[in-house]
Amino acid sequence: MATASSSTSSSRPLKIGIIGFGTFGQFLSKTMIKQGHTITATSRSDHSQLCSHLGISFYREIDGFLEAENDVIMLCTSILSLPEVVKSIPFHRLKRPALFVDVLSVKEYPKQVLLQVLPPELDILCTHPMFGPDSGRDGWKDLIFVYDRVRIRDEIVCSSFLQIFATEGCKMLEMSCEEHDKLAARSQFLTHIICRTLSEMAIESTSIDTKNFQTLVKLTESTTNNSFDLFCGLFIHNRFAKEELKNLEVALEKVKQKLHDRMNEELGPSVSRI
Numbered sequence: 001m002a003t004a005s006s007s008t009s010s011s012r013p014l015k016i017g018i019i020g021f022g023t024f025g026q027f028l029s030k031t032m033i034k035q036g037h038t039i040t041a042t043s044r045s046d047h048s049q050l051c052s053h054l055g056i057s058f059y060r061e062i063d064g065f066l067e068a069e070n071d072v073i074m075l076c077t078s079i080l081s082l083p084e085v086v087k088s089i090p091f092h093r094l095k096r097p098a099l100f101v102d103v104l105s106v107k108e109y110p111k112q113v114l115l116q117v118l119p120p121e122l123d124i125l126c127t128h129p130m131f132g133p134d135s136g137r138d139g140w141k142d143l144i145f146v147y148d149r150v151r152i153r154d155e156i157v158c159s160s161f162l163q164i165f166a167t168e169g170c171k172m173l174e175m176s177c178e179e180h181d182k183l184a185a186r187s188q189f190l191t192h193i194i195c196r197t198l199s200e201m202a203i204e205s206t207s208i209d210t211k212n213f214q215t216l217v218k219l220t221e222s223t224t225n226n227s228f229d230l231f232c233g234l235f236i237h238n239r240f241a242k243e244e245l246k247n248l249e250v251a252l253e254k255v256k257q258k259l260h261d262r263m264n265e266e267l268g269p270s271v272s273r274i
């Protein structure tokens, strides 16, 4: 059952290391810096120029990154690359235990990977900020932040991390990874699959757009701005997404059938046969 948390009050400045400095890692880091946290980053690609511009120490090698004594290691890699990335971390290089936080858009899968691969002394917080660079462009107020405290011993570090989002005005929702995936398959995944389908049809503005159609075009554009890897991850690693895809196909058939039935009633079967 989801609950709005009240356990996010105590906080201190954190040293946060980001693994995977792509679109979403960059987006989150800007607010964290604004709040006074110290950020380091490492990534497959070289983001050193952007990092130096933002005041972030960028490490090409993971060893140096792990030795930077971070309080939090935030995993912002693609869903698909998570196991490869996590299994390649030389945990013995950590100077002290850190809180590992993932921000993946699916939740049961990273929970399972992190519990399997991380040494038992490392804390785990599974999270999903339900917003991105588009929806969070003008601030995070009233946007939803979902989290599951999978294995937490250092309460101060965990609550300081959660406080980053609470301070920005996010709606903090604590829920199990399973419950998140069930709900997200029926909301976020459906949004993505419908927008990818409309994009495949190359829908675009016309000279006679209704307001609703303009909304649909905008939604399609912003949704398909996310990487194709992210979309695939939402499907492959959320066990509830397959069922929702089936439900969508069945529903489309039902709607088509209703239209054909009504056409038969209106025009007669011989005229309306398609």
Ligand SMILES: NC(=O)c1ccc[n+]([C@@H]2O[C@H](COP(=O)([O-])OP(=O)(O)OC[C@H]3O[C@@H](n4cnc5c(N)ncnc54)[C@H](OP(=O)(O)O)[C@@H]3O)[C@@H](O)[C@H]2O)c1
Residues within 6 Å of the ligand: 019, 020, 021, 022, 023, 024, 025, 043, 044, 045, 046, 076, 077, 078, 079, 081, 084, 085, 103, 104, 105, 106, 128, 129, 130, 131, 132, 133, 226, 227, 228, 229, 230, 233
């Ligand atoms: N975008 C959003 O609105 C949003 C919102 C909430 C949560 N998230 C989650 O945040 C994470 C990042 O999302 P994103 O939008 O930045 O795009 P993404 O395509 O899901 O992930 C891109 C990131 O993954 C890294 N990556 C991809 N393949 C890799 C591989 N084989 N080995 C190592 N690293 C690899 C990239 O590294 P390089 O940059 O070094 O190439 C980059 O940092 C995802 O897990 C996503 O589900 C995204």
